[in-house]
Amino acid sequence: MRKFIQVIASALCLTALPTDAGAFTALASFYGGGREHLNARTANGERFQPLGMTAAHRGLKFGTRILVSYQGKSVVVRINDRGPNIRTGRSLDLSRGAAARLGIIRKGVAPVTVAILD
Numbered sequence: 458m459r460k461f462i463q464v465i466a467s468a469l470c471l472t473a474l475p476t477d478a479g480a481f482t483a484l485a486s487f488y489g490g491g492r493e494h495l496n497a498r499t500a501n502g503e504r505f506q507p508l509g510m511t512a513a514h515r516g517l518k519f520g521t522r523i524l525v526s527y528q529g530k531s532v533v534v535r536i537n538d539r540g541p542n543i544r545t546g547r548s549l550d551l552s553r554g555a556a557a558r559l560g561i562i563r564k565g566v567a568p569v570t571v572a573i574l575d
């Protein structure tokens with residue numbers, strides 16, 4: 458049963474792509490701040506900045522700026538990495554800095570609203 462739920466979550470995650478209006482809901486988490494990210498590079502080759510306003514998404518182009526909103530708070534982040542892993546059921550990984558501004562650090566994973574700016 459657990460495997461079945463993981464497969465369904467992965468399939469739902471794939472549908473978290475922009476609509477015609479450019480907005481979608483995503484299950485977001487955060488990454489960065491640990492030793493494994495010291496001097497790490499993102500998928501587009503730049504140095505990862507845990508406190509920066511960046512995010513990872515599997516389908517959006519590098520450099521795309523998005524507005525991420527959660528419980529009345531919003532941040533603008535730039536896509537510079539690929540992820541999260543499809544098996545997690547999430548479709549957006551925020552840098553630690555962006556997640557802190559939104560207030561999802563303690564939650565770990567949260568549903569957010571995403572609007573594509575450019």
